Amino acid sequence: MASAAAIKKAYIDFVLTHDEKPKSVYSFTKKLKITEADFYTFYASFESIEKSIWVELISETISEIQKQELWAQYSSRDKILSFFYSYVELLKANRSFVTYSLKTQKKKLGTPEVLSGVKPIFENFAEETINEGLESGELAERKFLSNRYKDALWIQYAFILNFWIDDNSEGFEKTDEAIEKGIQVTFDLFQRSPIDSLFEYGKFLTQNGKLKEKMGF
């Protein structure tokens, strides 16, 4: 009668009560009165439980926001904003686990192991949204650079998540501000700006090099 959900629930309960992982899969399954084999049918390790919880959280967020009536009217900017607002709302219900899970990660550069399942999902969602924006002209197509837009959003993801972990404000209002301002500024950079015009002008001048000779340089 072991199920993935039951194991997950027991695991969350254990780590939040003890503030650490169970000593071994053996001791964990014994307490749960299931066999080790049952455990391994669903999960390869404790880490994979945590990873799957994170994946569920983000998948649920994305499917939730796409159900909103306003979704179709939203610009790319609004879609990303909407994602983050809904995401932190969902995280709120699991704040203890989220905090525990991130806190126990070994400090290293790059993406924490528990988020390794989240990253491709987020990037996929971000890329889709960005492409819509590029097609509609909301965002500026830039050689090489527009492929990296999603990386900028992943950085925002990490920033917002960390900000939220440390946020003590009432109703996490500061996180709302961080999202609003951070995403606005990021999308402002994705938009066509004077730099694009300047760059194009520079390109034009170098391509029409004859000009230089004529002007006596």
Next chain:
Amino acid sequence: MKAQETMPTTKVERSAKFVKTGFQIGGNYIKHYSKKLFNPELSRDELNEDNAADIYNSLSELKGSALKIAQMLSMDKNILPKAYVNKFTQSQYNAPPLSGPLIVRTFTKIFGKTPEKIFDKFNIKSTHAASIGQVHEAELNGKKLAIKIQYPGVGDSISSDLKLVKPFAFRLLGMSEKELNIYIKEVEERLLEETDYLLEVRRSVEFSVACSQLTDVVFPTYYPELSGNRIITMDWIEGLHLKEFLQTNPSQEVRNKIGQALWDFYNYQQHEMRKVHADPHPGNFIITNDNKLGVIDFGCIKEMPDDFYEPFFSLTSNNLFDNKEATIKAFRQLEMILPNDTAAQIEFYYTAYKEMISLFAKPYSTPTFDFSQVDFFEGLYNYGEKIAKMPEFKQARGVKHFIYINRTNFGLYSILHELKATVKTQTYTPKFK
């Protein structure tokens, strides 16, 4: 897409902004005085204009309370020279809108439902900005509603913004920081109250009931069950803002009617309620299609305690000025004359304040008053400029209640001036206990 590209977010960034402005103002003074070396005739107008532009530019990049302070200063035409005022009044009209998703988020946080689920129709694009929020149009059961939504984090940034504004205020008003603190605190209290939308709803209901006998003033119905700490739902009032209204070239009769409604509204509050809607800037009023005055914002209310109301209004009524002793007593109660003043100082401030108040209370001295007169306002401005240059007035005087009461009355006068209205001034007169 937006009114501005970036907004300085952290306190450090905001301070940097203010510091930069400080330098610019310094620069403007240097520019002014070096020009003056060669041309002694040069007036301070150009300098004031340079300063106003720089201060305005930096304030307009800040949101929330800094914007509010710009508004406040813009109302207090007594203290600020004209050039400042023109620039500052612009700040009443722009702020970048909240994103659609944040609006949805605010609703779900307060009501657990998205706006489309609460209302039959909800326009996600805001129709206009209020200084600490923005207004949306919605519909429910066939009724058109106005929904006011507050920017997040406004309350938090007020105190820190005020600290940042202090050096400015010091520069503009020429007061020391210690003297300024008591006034800054008063402003802070009012501003924080303004962020409490639940309080605003309660007050709006209270005032619209209390003022219901004023026939030419209308109030929207408020819906407390559809309001929360950052959202206010009220009826949509159809009509024009003052500026738009004036562009339609209304007849003198209509101007007088609106002016009278405004006058009655304020004097009724001051004397019957002893608390007053202290934010009379044109954006808070709507002229309805049947030419009534719609009042749509009760965020800022100033209550007048008896120890302020009684001496202050006794000055403008009861012929108190005929009695020098009684006048000085009232001035002492209002801390316009301080306990340590010498006999010469008492004489000086007595004369100066008497002149100031007589000038200011002029509309009350005749049964009707024509607010289109330029002379009256020139007189006020000139007097303001004159005392701003007097060393005796570098020192703060007067109880803290003056800030908002002056602001209210100057605001009232300047709207009436824009309306070019003639009003009956003795409809509601001071009442003493």
